[in-house]
C-alpha cells in the first residue's frame with residue numbers, strides 16, 4: 001500500500017514547502033484545505049496530491065476519521081493567520097483542538113502500525129516537567145505576557161501539552177519547535193533536544209529545512225525512532 005500523509009495547514013508558508021517536499025519525494029499527500037485556490041498552482045495539479053476542501057476547525061469527527069483511515073502519518077503546519085481576526089478571533093484553540101481531535105480519531109481508527117503525527121509549534125513552547133533549560137526571568141515574564149495577550153502563543157503550548165507524556169498505541173508524535181521563520185533554502189540545519197537560544201536573540205529556521213526534517217520524519221524509520229516522543233528545536237545554519 002502506498003503511504004499517504006495527511007497534511008493540515010498545507011496552504012501556509014511552511015505547509016506549502018512541506019507539501020512540495022513530500023510530493024518531490026514521491027509521497028502521496030492528502031491535504032485538508034479551507035480553499036483549494038490557496039494551494040500553490042504548480043502543486044495543485046500534482047498527481048500525488050489529493051485535495052479535500054474543508055475547514056479542519058469545523059470538520060466533523062467522523063469525516064476526520066475517514067480522511068485519516070488510510071494514512072500512515074499526519075503533519076500539522078496549522079497556525080493562526082497573523083491578522084487581528086486570526087490572532088484574537090475564534091478558533092482560539094485551533095492547533096490544540098486539532099491535535100486532540102487527530103489523537104482521538106487515530107484511537108478510533110486503530111491502525112495496525114501507529115500513525116506518526118508531526119506537529120509544528122514554536123520555540124516559545126516549553127517541554128513539560130521543566131525538562132528544558134530554565135529560561136531567564138525576563139524571558140519567562142515576556143512569555144507570560146505574550147501568552148496572556150495573544151491566544152496563538154498559548155495555543156501552541158496547549159497543543160504540545162496534549163501530546164506530552166503520552167503515547168497511545170494508535171499514535172506516535174514529534175512536536176517540532178522552529179525558531180524565527182525565514183523563507184530560505186536548505187542549510188545544514190541542526191536539531192536540538194532543548195532550547196538553545198533566548199527568545200530575545202532568536203535563531204532562524206528556514207522553511208526548506210523544516211520541510212526537509214518533516215519529510216524525513218514521516219519517511220525515514222531511523223529519524224523517526226531518534227525523535228519520537230520528543231520536541232526538537234530546529235535551527236538553520238547560515
Ligand SMILES: NC(=O)c1ccc[n+]([C@@H]2O[C@H](COP(=O)([O-])OP(=O)(O)OC[C@H]3O[C@@H](n4cnc5c(N)ncnc54)[C@H](OP(=O)(O)O)[C@@H]3O)[C@@H](O)[C@H]2O)c1
Nearest residue numbers: 009010011012013014034078079081121122178179180181
Ligand atoms: N512566525 C514565526 O516566526 C514562527 C516561528 C516559529 C513557529 N511558528 C509557528 O509555525 C506555525 C506555522 O507558521 P506559518 O507561518 O507557516 O503559518 P501560515 O503561513 O500563517 O499558515 C497557517 C495555516 O493554517 C491555516 N489556518 C489558519 N487559520 C485557520 C483556521 N481558523 N481554520 C483552518 N485553518 C486555518 C491556514 O489556512 P489558510 O491558507 O486557509 O488561511 C494555513 O494553511 C504556526 O503555528 C506558528 O505559530 C511561527
